Amino acid sequence: MMEKQINIDVDQVLASSIRRKLVQNSPVSAGCCIFRVPNTLRKHNEQLFEPTFISIGPYHRDIQKFQFTEKIKLWYLDCLIARAPTPETSLECFIKSIRANVKSCLECYGEEVLKLTNDEFVEIMVIDGCFIIEFFRRNANIVPKSMDDPLFKMLWVRKVLVTDFLLLENQLPWFVLECLFNLTETSHDEERRPLSQLAYNYFHRNAFKTEMIEVNQRLQNKHLLDLLRNIILRGSEDPQEKGFLPIPCVTELLQAGVDFAVGEKTSLMKITFENGILTIPPLVILDNAESFFRNLIAYEQCDRSLNDGVTAYAAFLDNLVNSSEDLEYLRQKGIIICYLSTEDVSAFFNRLYNDAHLTRYPYRKISERIVTHYQSRWPRWRAKLCRDYFNSPWAIISLIGAIIILVLTFLQTLYAMF
Template sequence: MTESNIDDDSVMGNTDNATAAGNDLKNQSSGLSENRKEDELLASSIRKKLPQQSSSLECSCIFKIPHILRRGNENVFVPNLVSIGPYHHGHEDLKAMEEIKQWYLHCLLERRGNQEASMMDFVKGIRSMEKYCRDCYGEKVNLSSDDFVEIMVVDGCFIIELFRKYITDVTAGKSAKVFPERDDPVFNTSWMIATLLYDLLLLENQIPWRVLGCLIKLTRENDETEETSLSQLTLKYFENYTLGRYPKKIEETGSKHLLDFIRRCLLGGRKEESNNIHPNSDWAPIPCVTELLQAGVKFDVPKIACST
């Protein structure tokens, strides 16, 4: 083989190597490009799943009870008679009460005279705060705007009318215009009032306090006194539950829903401390075992006599 042939072979070999190397680079570049495209698609997909607005968790105050707390106690956390709000709306066991809720709304409208205008005021008032109301629920409420607003209006008016009728019933109608009808099943059935009281204090069975505040303003008579304010009506209805131990005046603005209002009443209107123990309290937390041992406390295993 001549020297010229050797040089040609060497050149061809180098060319082949260069071509192979170039192909490897192309393949690597192509692979990197495909990976980059996949990464971009994934990143875009994740971004689309993120909320477009600031989190509404700070407004959330009406939650479903976690499953771990429901174990063996399911019936403790669900209403027995009436659904209030969206969580239990439409449940078969609670449908009978829907007719009574609608009847209460009818009574309220009939008393006001211009039913169409009044209903329009209710819908407009609640529709204007729909986003706030939805944000109050810890879980997404999969209802149309109309369905959601309807639940707020019907349930809110039912609660207000119930409170007003109850006050009239227990005060023998003194200075009141709202009377329970003779055939009203709520007041003619001994167990209904107690059951309703229980249902209205369930966390999952709440509507925002602001809804009740809006509706009571829209339904208030010109000559109504402070005794028929939302806070006073609520306190009177739950008087037996709170044992009458509540401040004479309590701010309505800080309440989130009925249950929260009653909780604040039971606390006596005090500001909550970050610590569980009030600084002026005579109570002190029990030290842990390590601290007790260091203080010289001795522990003995109790001797249990075996029965024969």
Template sequence: MELIGDNDPIFSMARMRQFLAHDLILLENQVPWIVLERLFNLIVDLTDNNANAVLIELVKVFVDMNLGIELPSVHPPIQEIKHILDLIRKLLVSSIEAGEDPTEWTPLPSATSLVEAGVKIIRKGESKSFLDIKFDNGVLEIPQLKIEETTESFFRNIISFEQCYPNCKPRFTSYAILLDNLINTVKDVDILCENKIIKNWLNPEDAVPFFNKLYYNIGVIEIYYQSLCKEVNEYYNRRWPRWRAMLVRNYFNTPWAILSTAAAIILLILSFVQTWYTIYRK
């Protein structure tokens, strides 16, 4: 027996999966998880615990295929899941370290300013969550984030959920603010794209307002990533990394620049030796 008819109004329509994915992540469309459990248990012949695990896996597959977000294999307690949007958030948050408590925010320089100051921005490999950002000795590690048509709606609805639900930690709100700090111009987007941190399906010009407006008109008092921002700013304000980056950028950025600089140094040394030899002979 075929499960899908030839003239099925759902599956015969182009891009229907994208439309369904968009509707399923809207905060106002969320169905209580317990209702989804009961409906799913009417369809499959499994025990309650196995059915819940299978339902979670189905949500993960659907999110990966239609939102471009690979969810970690960490299951929060079943009784704590409120709805699909909450499940997605819990899976992403539960895979990163607990970290610090939220505090007042210290702004972070843009990606361009950080690179000019000697900070190396790289893609963090094999991370289970794009929220898992680290900084160590001048290297800012950021997991890859895919930017698609549904990404803005996804972030806006999870941020709204964090803002509206009591005692919900502002993890995604903090992430949005951090990216907003890093991205101010098209050049900032280019830096992150070149390092494969952002897989952008939008125009670079559209990506800038995308990040700048994710948490627009949202009041935020306490924010995560404070320790990271403090470490980055301390490194950013040091002179030697900035001078070293400027030296590499201005004099060692191409093979010809390296040869020219080396030739100039050799000539300077030879001139010094010649002068010293002339003075010594007298």
């Protein structure tokens, strides 16, 4: 009896211990939009998700590792305050405005930011936010660049900076940037450009190399990476409820009579298939392309309020490009513009969306039409006829001569019969 009583007491102690550890709220808030990339996606190349030059936000705060860029941030902030473009341009105003929204800011991140005090968190938001705004204004020549500014003076910085700006774990909430932007915006005509347009003006040259567009100011952006995602998804199909449908690669489609054409330069993901012609907008693949697309895919995989637009685009291109021959044909057509070797770009497509889960596929209807066209016989026969008999003027002349001889032989036979 005594032993039974002891066991009950031990069980109660353990139950009390577990009860104290229970968590009543989800570790990720409903408003979370700046995620830690899961190990499932990170394991393929962890370096593609971590900053190498500058840390933005609380996730990669390492003063020693980023000592150089932390000094640049504080220098930019000092320049902004000294310039004093508005009466609200002061540290006190910045801190007051961010502190008023600190709860919403914290909800944008995962649980680990709760380890920071409110003052530490607000300090990060103010310093990093003012740095980004000041950088975009200098890039647009709204604010004169200093001759000794390392971010514009040293050419190697350009590539690593744009890459770090577009990492999922290296983001600030968009409303933080807008709040600080509005507090420091002057009434000068040259500065009456919205923040989203200033950001795009920088990224379109360094991340896309696409045609300039006017950014839709009604877009509800969550951070810089989300802004870029909203822009590149413009003009794309609405996601379908049906899942992924594989299609043949470029080489197989060519054999089935499918032709390829270059689509609109300003609508990256607007892919169409009409009358046997697959139209794909041109894609410029820079050194930072894999990091950019992988972070976009990770963002879609973490936030289920988003559709699978970028993930679906990667899956579609992965199906098309199975070999260097497939890629070379798309390059010759001007659909793929490579700044890397053909082998590197081919490997990039084939591993781009590994371990990503695709539920809503906007290219489902297009894929169904492509598969139907591929399986029909007449387009394949027509393609073979064109490839074997109409691929050069001499082949055409030979075919015409053969037909004439055949007709004359038939007429001679018919004449002999009568």
